[in-house]
Amino acid sequence: MRITKFARVFVGIASFFVTGVYLSDSGIVFPVKPSWRLPRCSECGRICPGYDHSHEPVRWVHLGIGAMRFILEYAPRRVQCPDCGVRVELVPWARPGSRFTRPLEEMTAYLAQITNKTEVSRMMGISWRTVGNIVKRVVADKLDPKRLDELRNIGVDELSFRKRHKYITTVVDHDTKRIVWAAEGKSAETLDAFFDELGEERTALLESITIDMSAAFIKSIKAKAPKAQIVFDRFHVQKLASDAVDKVRREMVRNLKELDDPEEAAAIKKSRYALLKNPWDLSAKEWDKLAAIQKHNAPLYRAYLLKESLAAVFDETSQDQAGKELDRWLAWASRSKLGPFVTTAQTIREHKDGILAYIKTRLTNGLVEGFNNKLRMIARRAFGFHSADALIGMLFLCCGGVMIEPPLPGPWCNW
Numbered sequence: 507m508r509i510t511k512f513a514r515v516f517v518g519i520a521s522f523f524v525t526g527v528y529l530s531d532s533g534i535v536f537p538v539k540p541s542w543r544l545p546r547c548s549e550c551g552r553i554c555p556g557y558d559h560s561h562e563p564v565r566w567v568h569l570g571i572g573a574m575r576f577i578l579e580y581a582p583r584r585v586q587c588p589d590c591g592v593r594v595e596l597v598p599w600a601r602p603g604s605r606f607t608r609p610l611e612e613m614t615a616y617l618a619q620i621t622n623k624t625e626v627s628r629m630m631g632i633s634w635r636t637v638g639n640i641v642k643r644v645v646a647d648k649l650d651p652k653r654l655d656e657l658r659n660i661g662v663d664e665l666s667f668r669k670r671h672k673y674i675t676t677v678v679d680h681d682t683k684r685i686v687w688a689a690e691g692k693s694a695e696t697l698d699a700f701f702d703e704l705g706e707e708r709t710a711l712l713e714s715i716t717i718d719m720s721a722a723f724i725k726s727i728k729a730k731a732p733k734a735q736i737v738f739d740r741f742h743v744q745k746l747a748s749d750a751v752d753k754v755r756r757e758m759v760r761n762l763k764e765l766d767d768p769e770e771a772a773a774i775k776k777s778r779y780a781l782l783k784n785p786w787d788l789s790a791k792e793w794d795k796l797a798a799i800q801k802h803n804a805p806l807y808r809a810y811l812l813k814e815s816l817a818a819v820f821d822e823t824s825q826d827q828a829g830k831e832l833d834r835w836l837a838w839a840s841r842s843k844l845g846p847f848v849t850t851a852q853t854i855r856e857h858k859d860g861i862l863a864y865i866k867t868r869l870t871n872g873l874v875e876g877f878n879n880k881l882r883m884i885a886r887r888a889f890g891f892h893s894a895d896a897l898i899g900m901l902f903l904c905c906g907g908v909m910i911e912p913p914l915p916g917p918w919c920n921w
């Protein structure tokens with residue numbers, strides 16, 4: 507077999523010829539050219555008249571064997587595209603603007619899906635920044651362009667990165683369980699941009715939107731998608747009650763210290779987990795702590811019961827019944843003489859409709875937050891992303907339903 511034919515098989519891309527081979531300091535170089543005679547625009551892909559001929563050869567890094575790199579070399583032409591103007595021609599072995607071949611980019615994206623930054627950089631011999639750029643290109647190429655069509659039930663959440671100095675708003679499709687949209691920021695304008703991209707027709711199809719109680723998101727949904735039902739995430743609502751229990755507990759510890767009862771203060775201080783955990787997760791020791799609170803500390807025990815009975819409202823299956831239960835809960839919390847619960851009751855009363863919508867839809871942001879946890883892990887593993895763009899690329903790569911086919915041996919090769 508001639509080396510040029512071998513190279514063509516090895517690179518694994520159709521539509522190009524290998525015209526030679528030589529050794530350079532950077533690896534084995536194959537001078538190549540596209541097999542199509544007429545050049546194509548790298549922006550739109552259409553066949554166009556040539557504009558001029560570059561004499562400067564460009565190199566594209568390809569996968570290697572062991573430590574040996576393979577490199578493709580070609581002097582691209584420029585084309586006069588009637589739509590895009592003067593552009594560099596498209597080459598079949600690489601994405602526009604990239605100095606890496608498609609198989610190398612596929613392999614990098616595949617590894618970025620499954621392993622950490624250090625390993626991807628090391629195995630591919632490229633910097634993390636470059637990995638980020640490759641991920642962006644692969645995602646732009648492979649992301650389902652129809653992902654925003656026919657959305658019915660979506661979830662909106664925010665993800666913080668760079669030590670909580672920056673935010674990304676994510677939109678997931680509850681039905682396909684994929685991330686369908688993301689942008690930097692967490693304001694009403696950020697979410698407005700999503701609805702603008704969706705357009706009126708597709709927005710009108712939306713039935714429900716799960717969110718936490720972010721005032722910015724509520725504002726945007728009410729302005730841009732007024733027909734969609736807002737569903738407040740039950741776990742965020744329940745967290746309000748948990749936070750209220752904790753505030754009551756801390757107040758109590760403070761008061762006891764002032765009353766000079768350090769022993770009792772210490773006992774209550776240690777009861778935090780017993781008070782905040784679900785009852786079925788409590789250890790025997792924590793049950794004892796709870797029993798002691800029931801016996802000696804009526805207000806704190808009342809706070810505990812308020813938290814638990816709010817959770818029970820969400821377990822109702824009839825919206826009517828849940829509505830009645832919630833009204834009873836609100837009345838109880840309002841006259842509980844526990845400041846944090848009076849405040850929580852006000853918040854819940856203001857958001858009652860969206861809270862009860864959960865009973866019917868049973869949708870939560872659990873899916874969104876699952877993604878966020880995954881991404882937080884990715885961001886941590888990668889010692890922090892500097893740009894929102896890079897993180898959004900990883901987000902679509904790992905949770906956007908992007909299918910990567912890395913150039914790996916097939917299943918016939920299982921020796």
Ligand SMILES: [Zn+2]
Binds near residue numbers: 550551588590
């Ligand atoms: Zn064009």
